[in-house]
Amino acid sequence: MSREFLPVTRAEMEERGIWQPDFVYISGDAYVDHPSFGAAIITRLLESRGYSVGIISQPDWRKKESISVFGEPRLAFLVSAGNMDSMVNHYTVAKKHRRQDSYSPGGQMGLRPDRAVTVYGNLIRQTYKDTPVILGGIEASLRRLAHYDYWSDSMKRSVLMDSGADLISYGMGEHSILEIAEALDKGIPVSSITFVPGTVYKAKKAPEGILLPSFEALSAKKEAYAGSFRIQYENTDPFTGKVMAESYGTKGFVVQNPPAKPLTQKEMDEVYELPYMGTYHPMYEKQGKIPAIEEIQFSITSNRGCFGGCNFCALAFHQGRIVQTRSHGSILREAESYREKPDFKGYIHDVGGPTADFRHPSCKKQMTKGICTNRQCLFPKPCKNLEADHRDYLELLRKLRHLPGIKKVFIRSGIRFDYVNADPSPEFLNELAAYHVSGQLRVAPEHVSDHVLYYMGKPEHKVYEEFLKKFQRANEKSGKRQFVVPYLMSSHPGCTIKEAVKLAEYVRDMGFMPEQVQDFYPTPSTMSTCMYYTGLDPRTGEKVYVPKSAREKAMQRALLQYKNPENYELVKEALLKSGRSDLIGFDKKCLIRPRGGKGKPEKEHVRDFQKKQVNSRENGRKKKSIRNVHKKKSGGR
Template sequence: MDLRGWSELDFLYISGDGYVDHPSFGPAVICRCLESWGFKVGIAAQPDWRTREDFLSMGRPRLGALVSAGNMDSMLNKLTAARNKRRTDAYSPGGEVGHRPDRATIVYCNIVRELWGDIPLVIGGIEASLRRMAHYDYWSDKVRRSILIDSRADLLIYGMGERQIKEIAERLRDGEDVSSLTGIRGTCHRASDCPEGSVVVPSFDEVVRDKRAFARAFDLWDREQDPIRGKTVCQPHGDKVVVQNPPALPLSTDEMDHVYDLPYAREPHPMYDDAGGIPAIEEVRFSIVSHRGCFGDCSFCAIVAHQGRIIQARSHRSILEEAKKLTEMASFKGYIHDVGGPTANFRHPSCKKQLSQGTCAHRSCLAPEPCPGLDCDHWDYLELLRKLKGLPKVKKVFIRSGIRYDYILAGKNREFLEELCRDHVSGILKVAPEHCSPSVLSLMGKPSIEVFLRFKAIFDRINAKINRKQFLIPYLISSHPGATLKDAVALAELLRDLGHVPDHVQDFIPTPGSLSTCMYYTEIDPSTGRGIFVAKTGHQKALQRALLQYNRPENRKLVLEALRMCGREDLIGFGENCLVRPEKGSVPVRRGGFEKNAKSASGGKGPRRRGRKP
């Protein structure tokens, strides 16, 4: 501040992450944008909440305090699906844990109120965005109030916040009181009554008492998360009402370019050098964000609730200029690691009507079948990749942010897939079938497993044609709501038939704001009102996870238990179709060419499984 001749800040931005000046990190984007609009901004990155020194070091800001927990929800950052403490924190110096408090947004806001009373206080980021209404909190196993109420903030910015923070900052600068900033799209505020014409969802008291009320509230709220057709939503919390204005309008290409053309240093702050830097930068240091939004609409993903379903893309010019900056960095080795967004091959809105009419309220663009109006053209993305590949100093351009294979198959541009295999896959392409059970995939909002198998056949055929040895690595989720133990057995059999046992399996984590989390808590499909099975105990989850890694010796007892619980002793033995060997002392019996445990009822058939049985 002294070097810049500033006697005071306009805004103090308080973040739960170590500071990384890179456009993949929300605090950097918001602060660089404010700077570009002429505001004086200071950043308190991971302030020590046990003292007040870090909060006071730059003085009271003139216009307001901005608070974010960082790039992740602070509880998800700390705890695993089993509620065990994580050993590392990628957003902290050297990956060390313990640099942020639990429920960081609330803790930081309480300190701001303690220090500066009624100063304008605005919260944002993923934690605030996804906890904006009454929500189920997995880590405390209870329904919590809107974080707007618990934090005592004046405004909550949800979604990507550039439009909102600009309007808020300019109106505060022009002398308006923060209490008057109630009609800004993409924000929530407190009120005494529900605005006329708003969608009123069941109150906090109702959703705490009644899981069906919780499911109904989520369904009503979820339908309005569209910037074109969405309405104001309100939810009573005692004598107050949380009012959510409609989502912010999508950024234009010029506005997106402005955000990403700003002078980011693209590095963690040098004050972290002695600790080893901020590990999260390594995944994105040589990656490029090409767009925002995702019309994949997976039930377990919170991207739709945060970024929306309407794609907002940067221009080729902006992306190429960023790529040139990467090639000038001393540590650049010729490889751009990723060009994409939530889904790499979504570069434009899924259909032409979205920008005028919004997304469809009662159907998905891709699942269970692609919409007849879906625009599946990949030429823009293909042309972008070709331009990047042609830049001096660029050896390879990879795609790591994931592709939707059903979107590729829905189109007719097979040239894209062949070029993808030839030029943009580094031996492994990660895709996300997630499961194989029709009922589970339906609840997930994913296409049938047959679509994945068809894509795999084409992928293998293309790689044989171009003489490349490349593989698909499927992402899988165990214990998703609706997934029974028999569904997990079916998935294990599919993995056996594919000759693939995953190194890592993601246990479903109920994060705030997603449809799947609503299903987990209520054991209800909110769209139909029907009850569903949910694996909730640690042992139930362990059984499902073990089946997906059935060849690991440490999982053997759990796999045996799961198979017997399902009456699938035919998968215990020495035959080609078996998943696991019997215990010592059991006498295998040969019948019809298959070796089986003496307790088995019948043999099965299936292709030879690769790898040894535990």
């Protein structure tokens, strides 16, 4: 039987002899049947178990009939915002609208709503009052309990409370969605499906387990949210995690079951070898195709999960810290299938996952006893039980590059340089430099200040410097001239202007401007976002400096690209504010040159800037005094 896309119209469904689908899957993304898309995995997995599924991609949320393409499903609606949180998809960290949506036809923006799972859920409820609605995907997963919402600068309730949905399948979802489907198929009411790991449900009473602070308490005190987040973070492990409940007053409780167990290698192989079409639905050809497919179409997922533990990353809450892998055979079969595709030119773009070179759990106990709740595998230093071993990954890469028809195998999903350093053998780094880098190796040191790196959950800067030396030696051995391109981040909690200037000086000493510069983006359910909102480190309860004003964030970002003429005034302001006017001048160590109208010396500009600051403070005090007088006259209103 030839492969085909799942039905996207009622006519296609009826051509298969199906008059009522078991499930209708609604997605904020265009329909791409590739295992890099969560919608493809879940729908193909359900299909493999005999369930029929209809796909509604990017329905017009302004029209109720847009979700009635297939009528009412027999078992449930499944709802996802897509591969990205819809707010991150729509807005930059400066809260400006993005110009392109890579998951929509032709890159067109505006084909999904803000807060998509909430909007879709309510849209369904307007028409289908009693049909079960199950939320999934990264947006629902990271908003499954009360969370800080950067775009409204406020605490938000669990999306379960605002979407009209019955359940959330959080995390990667394969185990939980099959258990949910089986329970519904047996006639169990959705309100009684409270026993599935990896799900969140509503209850009138709190079950046994951990009672988190109520939503009312979280909204009233930031300290309460920091404490609640710490408890949640300590219960992200499927082996040791506890049931947690969050009170919403008279509306009852939102209850989170422990995460689903990680997939075995056999299960991973099965998931990634389902009969995917490997591309977007042909209905998008005339609309300009789907931009996101370009980079991932010939990329291979070899693992999932990450024990890296970066505080600004949501992986711990979504995929988890236990690494799961596919077998070599499964990966090789996927690579061999590429040769049959007309667009394949012999280049595999990536073989990896969240971290490419993680091919096994960090230590032997994790697959049976879980991860440590009170320590990290790599931070602040590698754990003594860490198994830093690249031999399996090396063997896999060798097999791939020796396949007939394969010209080059790249690694682009990123490697952990501290993990590479921990490996006593230089073999992996040598072969990486010789065969798997396309001129530039991208890694993520993020910063150079150890103070900032501590709050990021990243290793000390000297670890990165050690890696650079090792990579240089590997380059010399390969006879190639290749470079490390670092990902750098500005405005992370803990980073003052002085630390930002220190990072700018490092950029100066590198001799080139970094292409990838990212302002810290406070996305839901990361430890760094908790720090951003509360001003506290949830690990210790200690206060953390947080750059929040738009002006300071702009200055920190501008410092990383100080050569850009458009950034001149911001860079100058940052240098003066941090007391680093020595970096304004003509010396080779200076970041910018003086620029002063009628030849005014830069020292006068410094004095003018300082005078303006004093005047600004004086004016502020005067305005405050006037407000106090007015307040007294108005009776304190």
